[in-house]
Amino acid sequence: MELKGAEIRDFYRLTADMPSGGSALKFPKKVKIPHYQRPYKWESENIEKLIDDWRSEQGDQYFAGSIVTVNNEKRELHELIDGQQRYTTIYLANFLRFLVSRVALRQAISETTKIVHVGKLVESYSESARFLFLNQPGDDYSLQKELDDLQEMVNSELEYFEDENKFAETKAKLLNFVGLPDSFEGSDEYLKEHFVSLESFLDHKKLALSYDRSSFDSAISLSLKRCCIYLHEHRKPAIDFYGLDDVYSEHEQRYIDALKTIFIKFDDILGDGFDKPFDRAKAIVEKIGKFLHGLSLCVVQTGNAEDAYTLFEVLNDRSLALDDLDLIKNQFYKNFVLKNKVLQETEVDRILQNLDDRWVDNIFGNQPDQKRKLIAYLAIVFITGDESIVYNRGDGYRRSIQNYLEGLSVYSEDDIEKHFNIFESCRIIVDLAGVKFRSKDLVALENEFDQQSSTLKKTITLLMALNQEGVLSGLINFTLKYIEKEAGENTAQRESLSKFVPDAVRQIANEYMFSGLSEKVEKQARRVWQISMLSSSADIPRDFAVGLIKHNNLSSDSIDLRDSGDREKANLEFKAWVSNWTYNSQHLKVRLLFARLISLSPDQSGEALTKKTISLGVSEVSKLQLDHIEAKRPDPSHAEKYFDDDDREVYIQGLGNMMPLPSAENIKKSNKPMSESFGFYQEAGIGPGHHLYDSALKLFEDHKSGDKPTKEFFQKRKEHLIYLFNIAVKYQG
Structure with a gap:
């Protein structure tokens, strides 16, 4: 097996080559999900559990499982073979950190008292961006160049903060850098303008997470473009999505639901401890950052897909x-x-x-x-x-x-x-x-x-x-x-x-x-x-x-x-099994054989069965129960009417004492003695003229003492039923 290595890493070190000692990356490699992988499928409960499990840990690190990748060094990418659901969730959390960082950055240059936070917010914005998008040095304007220019702009131009003309120019530059519209959030058209700006911004980037399947690629890209974070001095951070009525893809809806769940979860974690919207936004950025740095995964890197899939199967x-x-x-x-x-x-x-x-x-x-x-x-x-x-x-x-x-x-x-x-x-x-x-x-x-x-x-x-x-x-x-x-x-x-x-x-x-x-x-x-x-x-x-x-x-x-x-x-x-069967045994086969004998009748030779028309319907047969012809529990006030023998339990629970009876009639029959039982079978449609009724009644007449059956009745009837069951199993109709 071409195993390149396995290390415990956080989100910001997942794609570093191995062995590397787990050093941090300035820019990640692309993570690609192959054609044959399933789509993103995590529900809200999966996402919330991941975040809750991280929160429940007392230390800084939480181990969240493993991912398996194929490290394709020539193409500078990783094929993600196992761990896609966790990785995608973490990637979406990083995207939200990026979105909240940029609106907080916009607010930070809006008031003199907030300007002190600009440097920290640029830092979190840049860290998120480096792991959302690919740095492509061959482009006219690489991500590295863009982030360097942002930092230079912040360093050189914020000194003109109190100059109204210079401030407007600086803000316009900033909004252009981060892909935000230059309009008031409270306007009716803001959500659409935000979508247009973010779409243009993202269209000039390449996501660090991609799919071989273009439909999945389109779904994640469009869901990210729809996502909008609101923040201004009178409104705490909130999430919304543009054009939800136009979401036709189940996959796109899954990403939108995940983004919403992640944002709401981190916002809920903060509780009511932040009165000012800007402070709450900064806290969300920091909390998601801690999550991304504190969530650890065992990253297993291989050199080919076959080895990666073998590991995937084992895991x-x-x-x-x-x-x-x-x-x-x-x-x-x-x-x-x-x-x-x-x-x-x-x-x-x-x-x-x-x-x-x-x-x-x-x-x-x-x-x-x-x-x-x-x-x-x-x-x-x-x-x-x-x-x-x-x-x-x-x-x-x-x-x-x-x-x-x-x-x-x-x-x-x-x-x-x-x-x-x-x-x-x-x-x-x-x-x-x-x-x-x-x-x-x-x-x-x-x-x-x-x-x-x-x-x-x-x-x-x-x-x-x-x-x-x-x-x-x-x-x-x-x-x-x-x-x-x-x-x-x-x-x-x-x-x-x-x-x-x-x-x-x-x-x-x-x-x-x-x-x-x-x-x-x-x-x-x-x-x-x-x-x-x-x-x-x-x-x-x-x-x-x-x-x-x-x-x-x-x-x-x-x-x-x-x-x-x-x-x-x-x-x-x-x-x-038929000879040793008792009422306490498995009933289904005996009930099925009785059901077959209800609709079939022995021919003149007694060696084969032919179809017989009866009054019982299918629904009644489905409710057939095995009834004790001679009651299992005698009425104590009329004990003299019931079969009495040292081995009574054996005979009463044996096959010779069983007769099929629909549940309604069985309830009415209750614990009647054998001498009073036959009328209930007649009511149920298994009466005179039916071979099960006629044979049982004749055996009772031939083997009784007064109005009580003798043990010969149970023995003879058991032999007769076993004979009929044998014929019923062989029936070819």
Whole structure:
């Protein structure tokens, strides 16, 4: 690794070459933010926390984290790889110090009593300017020359302060030097005049902070030009912005909000201790100066982008938070920019801006954190074919994408567009499947019973309810591969689907969710559903999903319909978990199987199930609860009506005593004995003529003592239900 050095530095020493002993710079090097970096995104709370953390330190220095740069000595600039949010915030604070210094300087020459402060204000103005703008010695009028002339003017002409004619000339020179309009702040036109003057002033400068992406460069430049600090003898320092109605860029608004937050924060820090506006302005300048000198960062300088990005990955090796989605996106941007030398800069800007808009508006915008993680997980597993990625671990997502993209020798506009299409396709599938992150059991039950839902939709919501996202990734891989390779009715549709064009994917995925259009997708979904229902844990289904991922990913040549995994072992697990199931165990699978048995009926052979029309609606089935036919807690005043046995708890809590019942009827039934229970099932629509009701009633009639069931009832009914559950799992409808 070409590591040039690492040192703790304040803002005014950040770009000095290493090793240097941390010496101060007269002028900084340019700091450039590469194309593939995310935009400035800090909110007010981030900015306020940085300032509050600095204030809370008892000493002069506060360590605020690290930044990683590539020190390009030939071009005399630093590429900022990590720490952009902090650095930009500090840069904006320095800009505000510059603005307040210049209006305070104007006020200082307005009264004889204030002239003593001019030297100090010129000093703070000049220090800020040197780290806002680049010194370009080759220009006709370099920044160094400009600042020297300002100092000379102040030294030579302030002696004429009391000469009215000389004073007016001196003030005009000063205003010209610092880019302020020669007009009264209280006038209606002042804000516009200030904008025109500052715009002209800044247009003759080059900012020490720039972006490879011209849209970001324009945003920061225009936001700085809009910023105005008011100050006169009757008005304390205040901030305003010109032309806010014309701010169309989210990025520009972000800088404006940041500038406002920084100014208000430092003004608030001062409290009410300054009666005179001029004194308050000087205090703001001093306070921001202390902040910039007292805020320390660990600056790590490397000699090339690869080493810098390696350090960046190490420093950001953490679980997936919201901002980590930007880190994932930046992997795509980095490879696109570095591997496309033929594209014009404006074209790169256009492409990345369009992708940015899609990332926010179409893929991840306004979505809960859990959904963002799921979409990212599903898309990355399909793109990379990496079955080792663990859901909800963002560090694995980034490493996988990084390894995949770095292995590509070419990465074109079509390639990155297709990858973003895959992310959006995963969002489309998740939406159409009706995936929820609350009440997941109810969603799975509704889809199981809803005859409009395909097996694919049922399986997706089942796996979500079982928290088997690692299994879901295998099914989504297969579905996406089928869409890419085999879906479509004509050449145009097939071409669009092969690129995962979102509108085409939405149309075909909608058909897959509600009509089971693809026989292969339905068959694969059915196999995943069965293996997940049979298995007592996610182990066997996950092994099956790994095979789906390996053989059906973006790099696969063709689609591969896989068998159902270790079915023999899964059957043994099914027999074990169903036989040992009790009411205190996981309920979802048993409720799903009961839901399936409600809408299906054994045929004449008793070995298969056929569809059955019933009166229960989807909303009622979604509220199905597992009811104890024989009450769990007998009414003590009628104890003689209830089953009594030394092992009563075992039988009462076992599968043989369970019947599905919607919640409303379950509440009404309460703790009735078995002899009074069957009427409630009839009310709920599972009455005479329904096989669940008829078989339970017959077993009760055959195995009762008086009006109480015997233990044989529970044993026989458990055996019968296990038999039906086996058939229900294998149902192919």
